[in-house]
Amino acid sequence: MRRSVVAILTVVAIGLLGAIQGFSSAGSKTDMCVPMGAIALKAPEGVQSQRSAVEFPHARHFDVACITCHHTWGRTEPIASCMTSGCHDVAELPKRKPGEPADRDAAVMYFKNAFHKSCIGCHKDMKAKALAQQKSLKTPARPPAKSGPTSCLECHPK
Ligand code: HEC
Numbered sequence: 001m002r003r004s005v006v007a008i009l010t011v012v013a014i015g016l017l018g019a020i021q022g023f024s025s026a027g028s029k030t031d032m033c034v035p036m037g038a039i040a041l042k043a044p045e046g047v048q049s050q051r052s053a054v055e056f057p058h059a060r061h062f063d064v065a066c067i068t069c070h071h072t073w074g075r076t077e078p079i080a081s082c083m084t085s086g087c088h089d090v091a092e093l094p095k096r097k098p099g100e101p102a103d104r105d106a107a108v109m110y111f112k113n114a115f116h117k118s119c120i121g122c123h124k125d126m127k128a129k130a131l132a133q134q135k136s137l138k139t140p141a142r143p144p145a146k147s148g149p150t151s152c153l154e155c156h157p158k
């Protein structure tokens with residue numbers, strides 16, 4: 001009886017210690033909270049969306065280096081959102097000035113271009129590579145390497 005009380009108290013004490021540690025590190029500049037499930041990606045505030053939000057399975061992408069997507073990350077600070085002010089937060093495609101070539105740097109600040117370029121770009125590349133590899137093999141691998149969706153409705157169900 002006594003032993004089990006001591007055991008319970010020990011468990012409670014360890015739990016409390018853990019909670020205190022958790023509190024003191026929350027909001028710290030060296031710890032980062034990584035979303036594991038699906039992240040709902042939607043247009044920035046103020047945009048009248050034509051399509052439904054995109055369910056992005058974050059952890060399904062962890063075979064890819066974090067820095068591939070989080071390309072401005074310095075590896076010392078917590079990762080910021082793609083639509084952080086000054087990044088891909090522009091709500092409309094910037095107008096091209098007459099007689100001047102399209103400003104590609106400005107165009108990719110437009111959130112839709114950034115996401116389509118990164119998401120669809122990689123999925124198309126992977127699909128092409130998987131097909132090429134499949135063709136080059138004497139005995140094609142079954143199933144072929146996985147790649148992500150490339151058609152509108154697979155990402156935007158509506
Ligand atoms: C295939 C692209 C991709 C890869 C690879 C990726 N992420 Fe992400 N991550 C995203 C996107 C997209 C978001 C959502 C950002 C937003 O809401 O603007 C996100 C969000 C995050 C956030 C939350 C940022 C916030 O909004 O506060 C963290 C933290 C994060 N990722 C960490 C990581 C880590 C660590 C890795 C590597 C293990 C990683 N990510 C790999 C695309 C990726």
Ligand code: HEC
Binds near residue numbers: 068119120155
């Ligand atoms: C650098 C490459 C890369 C980038 C960038 C990338 N993906 Fe993917 N994605 C993949 C690969 C590889 C898979 C297949 C993973 C698997 O099924 O194991 C995948 C799978 C998916 C799937 C399907 C998961 C399932 O259930 O079958 C969705 C949805 C998806 N990606 C959405 C996105 C979105 C949205 C973005 C942009 C924010 C994005 N991806 C960016 C490589 C990428």
Ligand code: HEC
Binds near residue numbers: 052119151154
């Ligand atoms: C790999 C996933 C993926 C595919 C495929 C994809 N999109 Fe998107 N799209 C996104 C993401 C992520 C965003 C940014 C978040 C948001 O607005 O939902 C976006 C944004 C948009 C936007 C701007 C926001 C809005 O809803 O008005 C439009 C329009 C759009 N997509 C249309 C399309 C069309 C049309 C296709 C097919 C030609 C397509 N998308 C294919 C992922 C995808």
